[in-house]
Amino acid sequence: MKVSSEARLDILTRINRATGGQQPALERMPVLPSSRPRADIVAQFAEYAAEYRAHVQTVTESEVPGVLALLLAGKRVLVPGGLPAAWLAPLNTTPDAGQSHAELSSFGAVLTTCAAAIAETGTVVLDHGPGQGRRALTLIPDQHVCIVRADQVVDSVPEAVAALQAAITAGRPLTWISGPSATSDIELSRVEGVHGPRRLNILLIDSA
Numbered sequence: 001m002k003v004s005s006e007a008r009l010d011i012l013t014r015i016n017r018a019t020g021g022q023q024p025a026l027e028r029m030p031v032l033p034s035s036r037p038r039a040d041i042v043a044q045f046a047e048y049a050a051e052y053r054a055h056v057q058t059v060t061e062s063e064v065p066g067v068l069a070l071l072l073a074g075k076r077v078l079v080p081g082g083l084p085a086a087w088l089a090p091l092n093t094t095p096d097a098g099q100s101h102a103e104l105s106s107f108g109a110v111l112t113t114c115a116a117a118i119a120e121t122g123t124v125v126l127d128h129g130p131g132q133g134r135r136a137l138t139l140i141p142d143q144h145v146c147i148v149r150a151d152q153v154v155d156s157v158p159e160a161v162a163a164l165q166a167a168i169t170a171g172r173p174l175t176w177i178s179g180p181s182a183t184s185d186i187e188l189s190r191v192e193g194v195h196g197p198r199r200l201n202i203l204l205i206d207s208a
Contacts (some may be wrong), residue, residue, distance in 0.1 A: 033155075049179070053179045068090065075092065077092060077110065080110075080112060104136060108141065114148055118141055137179070145201040146202050147203050148203070180199055
């Protein structure tokens, strides 16, 4: 049954009068940390991120420079400020200096860290703080290599939002990434890289 705009207005007016024009108080439930074992949470993140076609590799801190050298050999790599010098030593890197979108497209890859990662969705979240740079860096180059520390992985989206509270309060943008950029045409043929990187590599640093 279609409700006319006049009838909808009448219904809303009656509701407003019945409640005295007062908005009910919003009660937020506290976000409690997951009680699951950390190893299970981290393993689920790696599994779900891979299901989104991210290439996930678990490494130790000392292995990072060598793995990056293999992943990014022969590529011009754009890097934001705040990354450890040891990671960049074997790479052909260019610091982000506010390059235009056209200039960003000339880079083969971008290397960043992240602010959080979520097990239940296989998502990495960037709040564009140190080591992550501005949003355009991770949207234009063809490959995104993202470094995730195991202690940054949380179990659920509410836990991630709680962990990102400082960035949210500061008004920084958030970029949520689940796998490489992909879209489908009318026949559901998957096409990757139309609106962002075709390849997402996640290096998961396991400190255990």
